[in-house]
Amino acid sequence: xxxxxxxxxxxxxxxxxxxxxxxxxxxxxxxxxxxxxxxxxxxxxxxxxxxxxxxxxxxxxxxxxxxxxxxxxxxxxxxxxxxxxxxxxxxxxxxxxxxxxxxxxxxxxxx
Amino acid sequence: xxxxxxxxxxxxxxxxxxxxxxxxxxxxxxxxxxxxxxxxxxxxxxxxxxxxxxxxxxxxxxxxxxxxxxxxxxxxxxxxxxxxxxxxxxxxxxxxxxxxxxxxxxxxxxxxxxxxxxxxxxxxxxxxxxxxxxxxxxxxxxxxxxxxxxxxxxxxxxxxxxxxxxxxxxxxxxxxxxxxxxxxxxxxxxxxxxxxxxxxxxxxxxxxxxxxxxxxxxxxxxxxxxxxxxxxxxxxxxxxxxxxxxxxxxxxxxxxxxxxxxxxxxxxxxxxxxxxxxxxxxxxxxxxxxxxxxxxxxxxxxxxxxxxxxxxxxxxxxxxxxxxxxxxxxxxxxxxxxxxxxxxxxxxxxxxxxxxxxxxxxxxxxxxxxxxxxxxxxxxxxxxxxxxxxxxxxxxxxxxxxxxxxxxxxxxxxxxxxxxxxxxxxxxxxxxxxxxxxxxxxxxxxxxxxxxxxxxxxxxxxxx
Numbered sequence: 001x002x003x004x005x006x007x008x009x010x011x012x013x014x015x016x017x018x019x020x021x022x023x024x025x026x027x028x029x030x031x032x033x034x035x036x037x038x039x040x041x042x043x044x045x046x047x048x049x050x051x052x053x054x055x056x057x058x059x060x061x062x063x064x065x066x067x068x069x070x071x072x073x074x075x076x077x078x079x080x081x082x083x084x085x086x087x088x089x090x091x092x093x094x095x096x097x098x099x100x101x102x103x104x105x106x107x108x109x110x111x
Numbered sequence: 112x113x114x115x116x117x118x119x120x121x122x123x124x125x126x127x128x129x130x131x132x133x134x135x136x137x138x139x140x141x142x143x144x145x146x147x148x149x150x151x152x153x154x155x156x157x158x159x160x161x162x163x164x165x166x167x168x169x170x171x172x173x174x175x176x177x178x179x180x181x182x183x184x185x186x187x188x189x190x191x192x193x194x195x196x197x198x199x200x201x202x203x204x205x206x207x208x209x210x211x212x213x214x215x216x217x218x219x220x221x222x223x224x225x226x227x228x229x230x231x232x233x234x235x236x237x238x239x240x241x242x243x244x245x246x247x248x249x250x251x252x253x254x255x256x257x258x259x260x261x262x263x264x265x266x267x268x269x270x271x272x273x274x275x276x277x278x279x280x281x282x283x284x285x286x287x288x289x290x291x292x293x294x295x296x297x298x299x300x301x302x303x304x305x306x307x308x309x310x311x312x313x314x315x316x317x318x319x320x321x322x323x324x325x326x327x328x329x330x331x332x333x334x335x336x337x338x339x340x341x342x343x344x345x346x347x348x349x350x351x352x353x354x355x356x357x358x359x360x361x362x363x364x365x366x367x368x369x370x371x372x373x374x375x376x377x378x379x380x381x382x383x384x385x386x387x388x389x390x391x392x393x394x395x396x397x398x399x400x401x402x403x404x405x406x407x408x409x410x411x412x413x414x415x416x417x418x419x420x421x422x423x424x425x426x427x428x429x430x431x432x433x434x435x436x437x438x439x440x441x442x443x444x445x446x447x448x449x450x451x452x453x454x455x456x457x458x459x460x461x462x463x464x465x466x467x468x469x470x471x472x473x474x475x476x477x478x479x480x481x482x483x484x485x486x487x488x489x490x491x492x493x494x495x496x497x498x499x500x501x502x503x504x505x506x507x508x509x510x511x512x513x514x515x516x517x518x519x520x521x522x523x524x525x526x527x528x529x530x531x532x533x534x535x536x537x538x539x540x541x542x543x544x545x546x547x548x549x550x551x552x553x554x555x556x557x558x559x560x561x562x563x564x565x566x567x568x569x570x571x572x573x574x575x
Binding site for chain 2: 008012030031037044045047055078094097
């Protein structure tokens with residue numbers, strides 16, 4: 001299979017990673033090489049109903065359903081880029097931003 | 112030496128080796144505080160006064176945890192990893208946080224946002240990765256032991272490149288609480304040290320069930336140190352032919368086969384075994400690890416902590432620009448590959464298929480372990496590569512882990528122990544055991560180590 005520029009932009013949008021125009025060609029090339037390499041799994045002799053192996057405990061270790069707060073050394077306000085009155089402050093959703101206030105796109109082609 | 116003397120000595124070594132760029136955070140004041148804390152502990156604390164460095168993707172209080180990423184630059188954790196808490200309670204002094212490939216994604220420690228790590232012995236070579244900072248610091252003689260983390264070989268491979276010992280515990284043996292998640296079904300914390308005994312000592316302390324990590328296994332932890340001396344007489348050692356095929360450097364093959372002959376000479380029975388799914392392990396790993404990474408790293412969005420792009424007027428642009436500016440190219444590449452493997456139309460053919468092949472890999476190992484007690488293989492197909500040699504080609508970089516990755520997929524314990532040199536570069540012997548049989552793996556490695564002189568070779572800095 002071949003990964004196109006549009007495929008890479010679609011994946012970048014799903015992954016919420018901005019990709020600039022100057023990065024795009026190299027990413028398309030690398031993704032094609034890597035996906036071509038992992039596609040060799042097509043030849044692996046798996047059973048159609050083969051269960052997935054998951055390492056770790058064979059059974060869930062249940063605990064008492066009691067909330068036990070873990071004291072933290074730092075409050076959210078010390079870690080968050082913007083935290084006010086108990087809330088994490090973020091910009092508006094895109095749909096709520098007036099057209100005139102949209103930031104210039106400059107070098108980046110936003111996915 | 113008193114803890115205060117150890118702290119002063121360690122501080123001096125950290126200053127002298129600063130050029131390696133193996134350390135991201137340390138302070139003389141922090142060292143003295145650790146020394147004062149340890150001095151007040153009872154003398155029977157098993158690691159009392161041992162200086163230990165910790166990879167910077169394992170959270171500590173008071174010092175930053177950055178995962179060598181701009182997106183976590185300056186981040187200080189509000190809690191402490193269980194492995195670190197256990198080390199400190201046992202008397203270890205946490206002296207430094209070590210450099211790594213960003214979010215542990217790499218095999219050379221060239222993918223750090225804060226600069227690459229130099230090999231302490233060969234400045235033109237990589238120290239391996241992703242725990243390259245921990246490995247370089249141990250090999251340079253700054254600390255006797257360090258913590259690294261494994262997802263696909265990130266303790267064993269740099270241990271091999273730096274001529275030291277590195278242990279990957281069984282999945283579930285050591286709590287992952289406080290290990291910043293890369294691929295949750297593969298990640299494990301493991302020790303690196305100059306010899307097998309120190310690895311056993313550190314592993315003893317950090318092993319065991321932790322209520323904070325439901326994937327840690329509630330099994331008794333054997334006395335790893337006490338079982339070291341049991342020898343290998345009558346033990347069955349399997350040599351999988353697939354690990355000695357195309358791509359293996361001839362000198363590495365020779366060193367590892369000679370190591371197998373040493374084990375035979377010590378009384379082990381050697382036989383050839385088969386792991387036919389080895390050829391599928393690497394693509395399987397990259398699909399599963401990247402898929403899990405794409406989910407785990409979704410939390411770095413500039414909202415609750417870490418870097419936030421100043422150039423965003425709406426929420427989506429905040430996410431996209433924060434992640435574009437905060438992550439390095441390798442991390443972005445892996446998140447995108449994982450997102451692709453999980454996306455509509457590709458999930459069945461890529462991610463689900465990889466999960467099924469993972470089962471085959473584990474079955475292969477199970478079949479081997481019906482006939483033998485441990486497997487002996489090279490740790491890496493090469494004895495180290497040059498700085499910059501593989502950074503332009505991600506696939507070539509991935510191939511550096513081809514022999515360690517199957518062990519992570521199957522959740523097994525493994526160790527790399529020095530077994531010779533090729534053109535002056537250290538070579539590692541990998542030993543792999545049944546699930547939760549770390550004691551057997553350590554015992555075989557110790558018997559080999561005691562019968563040879565390789566572990567006594569230190570880098571020029573340490574010999575000086």
